[in-house]
Amino acid sequence: MWPRWEGLTIGVGITLVGSIAKLGFFGFALFRLDWRLALLSLTVVPAFWIIGQRFARRLKAVSRERRRRAGGLTSVAEESLAVTSLVQIHGREAEGGRPIRPRGPARYWPTSSARPGCPPRSR
Numbered sequence: 001m002w003p004r005w006e007g008l009t010i011g012v013g014i015t016l017v018g019s020i021a022k023l024g025f026f027g028f029a030l031f032r033l034d035w036r037l038a039l040l041s042l043t044v045v046p047a048f049w050i051i052g053q054r055f056a057r058r059l060k061a062v063s064r065e066r067r068r069r070a071g072g073l074t075s076v077a078e079e080s081l082a083v084t085s086l087v088q089i090h091g092r093e094a095e096g097g098r099p100i101r102p103r104g105p106a107r108y109w110p111t112s113s114a115r116p117g118c119p120p121r122s123r
Helices: 004-033 035-082 084-090
Strands: none
Touching: 004 035, 035 084
């Protein structure tokens, strides 16, 4: 019986060999069809890949900030609902909505300038 790591190593090795074979085949086909177009694509594709990675990082930061703010809004709403009976018992219904207002929908959406390591702009 083979140990697990040997099976993993063989599986990864087969996948790696298959990927290299595909890359070689399609690279050969690309140069065979038109070498000038192949050189152009090999210079342009890395630039598009770098731009895509930057946008992906920014999008991830914005979505992370949005989830964080949604969690804060949810916790405030949960706390407000949890103490509703106490507020009604003491007759302070007029003050019940105050904690939610500063964190309302206008502050829920993150700004488009969210960058990793930079605090978001306040509205």
